[in-house]
Amino acid sequence: MCYSMLYIFWRYKIAMNKKVPEITESVEDLKSLLRDAKKKHEIQRLNALYLLKSGMAKNRTQVADLLGVHRLSVGTWLRAYETGGLQKLLERGYAPGYKPILTEEQQAILREELQKPEGFSSDGQIQTYIADTFGIKMNYKTVYAMVHDKWGAKLKVPRPSHVKKNTIASAVFRCEFSQHLADAMAGKRSASQSVRVFSQDETRYGLLSSTRRRITQRGIKPVAEIDYRYESVYLYGAVEPLTGETFFLEFSHLTSDCFQCFINEFSQAFGESLNLLVLDNGRFHHAKSLEIPENVVLLFLPAYSPELNPIEHLWQDIKAKLFTQTYKALEDMQTKVTEILQNYSDATVAKLTGFSHFIKAANAV
Numbered sequence: 345m346c347y348s349m350l351y352i353f354w355r356y357k358i359a360m361n362k363k364v365p366e367i368t369e370s371v372e373d374l375k376s377l378l379r380d381a382k383k384k385h386e387i388q389r390l391n392a393l394y395l396l397k398s399g400m401a402k403n404r405t406q407v408a409d410l411l412g413v414h415r416l417s418v419g420t421w422l423r424a425y426e427t428g429g430l431q432k433l434l435e436r437g438y439a440p441g442y443k444p445i446l447t448e449e450q451q452a453i454l455r456e457e458l459q460k461p462e463g464f465s466s467d468g469q470i471q472t473y474i475a476d477t478f479g480i481k482m483n484y485k486t487v488y489a490m491v492h493d494k495w496g497a498k499l500k501v502p503r504p505s506h507v508k509k510n511t512i513a514s515a516v517f518r519c520e521f522s523q524h525l526a527d528a529m530a531g532k533r534s535a536s537q538s539v540r541v542f543s544q545d546e547t548r549y550g551l552l553s554s555t556r557r558r559i560t561q562r563g564i565k566p567v568a569e570i571d572y573r574y575e576s577v578y579l580y581g582a583v584e585p586l587t588g589e590t591f592f593l594e595f596s597h598l599t600s601d602c603f604q605c606f607i608n609e610f611s612q613a614f615g616e617s618l619n620l621l622v623l624d625n626g627r628f629h630h631a632k633s634l635e636i637p638e639n640v641v642l643l644f645l646p647a648y649s650p651e652l653n654p655i656e657h658l659w660q661d662i663k664a665k666l667f668t669q670t671y672k673a674l675e676d677m678q679t680k681v682t683e684i685l686q687n688y689s690d691a692t693v694a695k696l697t698g699f700s701h702f703i704k705a706a707n708a709v
Contacts, residue, residue, distance in 0.1 A: 362419075364404070365426040367397045377430075386434050388413065389421050393433075445486065450478050458497050466499075467491065514649040522705040525620060528643045529709065533618050537639075540614060541706040542582040542591075543655040543697060544623040546598060549666060549681065550576025551674055575674045579681065580606045582621060583655045586706045588694030592685060594678070600631035611637035620709075622702075624653060654697035661696055 369377070374394040381387045388411060395401035401410055404422065408415040425433040446454065457464070457473065464470050467487050474482050491497045517524065529539060551574070560566045578598050582591045591610055595602040610619070620641045623629055629642070636642060645652050665684050671677040 362404075364396055365422055367393050367425075369393065369397065369430070371398050383436070385436055389433050392418055392421055393425065445480060445482055446474070446478065446490075450480075451490075453477070454491075455495065458491070458495070463500075513646040514652060517646050517649070518652060518701050521701050522708050524643060525705050525709055528620055528641050529618060532641060538617045539620065539709045540584055540617045541586065541620045541622065541702070541709065542584050543653055543702070544580075544582045544621040545653055545655045545659070546578050546580045546626075547659040547662075548576050548578050548598070549663065549677065550574065551671060551677065577674065577678065578602070581655055581658070582610055583658060583693060583697050584706075585654045585694060585697040585699060585702050588690030588692065588697075590685070590688070590690075590693055594681075598626075598628065600628040600633055603628050603631075604634055607634075607637060607640055611640050615639060622653065624650065652699075654699045654702055657696045658693060 371394065374390060374397060378387065378390050378394065381390055391411060392407050395407050395410055401407045404415050404418045408418045411418075421433060424435070428435075444451075454470075454474065464473065467484060470487055470491060471482060471484065474480055474487070525541060533539060578595050580593045580595060580602070583589075591613055593606050593609060595605070607621070610621075618639055618641065620643055622643045622645065624645050625647050629644070650656050662681070662684055666677070666680060671680070
């Protein structure tokens with residue numbers, strides 16, 4: 345028994361006094377790697393190399409004391425570094441006997457499902473998916489740790505998408521947007537005429553309150569004042585994402601007559617250029633009674649695809665600023681909207697609406 349203990353102690357002393365392997369990375373290189381490191385095990389192991397390379401620690405014991413880890417862990421890290429360099433050192437191993445519940449292939453399948461926009465409604469649904477797909481039962485805490493803590497997934501409010509939407513048509517339109525613009529203005533542009541591309545839409549706002557999330561201390565239920573008056577107006581707008589220039593008119597209704605008035609005024613405001621208006625398929629946009637001015641061309645988006653219309657981002661920003669309070673009268677709300685619109689700079693609007701495919705296509709016309 346005594347002999348065994350002495351033997352173990354002797355082996356332990358040899359291990360602790362073993363020469364530290366040569367660290368080929370410079371102190372500056374290790375500092376740079378530490379700045380970029382995100383995972384805890386990477387930071388610990390890189391710190392071990394840094395302490396030794398900089399001379400702040402002379403051996404395994406000092407490194408262990410400074411990092412607050414066991415000396416045997418430091419020895420394991422240095423052996424890995426000695427045999428396989430940084431790549432081997434930073435590999436995340438598992439404790440002896442530990443086996444991940446899901447294989448790498450199964451994890452890849454689950455992560456692919458999480459990449460889909462429809463996602464999962466809850467962690468419980470993910471548990472059910474794992475059980476049905478792989479025949480494996482995972483408890484809630486394990487699922488949460490893997491999906492949220494390790495992979496960074498989180499519960500989000502989904503963007504509404506109409507059941508009749510053709511996802512493929514929307515994707516194709518985005519990819520071929522430049523060609524759509526070229527086709528729309530074919531034969532309509534004079535030799536000296538410039539071309540401008542606008543995003544057009546309408547939004548309604550009124551006294552019927554819109555409740556939004558509020559930040560309060562834990563345990564405090566947020567309260568928001570509401571008003572059930574149904575007075576409202578419509579804001580018609582056009583935005584040029586390339587420059588951030590805007591044009592707005594307010595109307596009481598959403599009709600073809602109001603839209604006719606809007607495009608007439610818009611045409612006069614931008615009379616020197618050929619103006620392409622990218623807009624949705626609202627019924628009044630297709631009214632047979634419409635008389636489109638000569639310097640205006642309408643280009644319609646695929647059905648049920650508001651995410652392709654840059655001005656939607658501006659509407660969201662306006663309403664976020666607007667619905668921070670309640671209003672006694674519709675006129676008060678209209679005054680606030682005017683104030684919000686006047687405070688926008690062209691640069692801010694361009695940043696909000698500057699969809700990459702839109703900007704690229706507008707630059708090409």
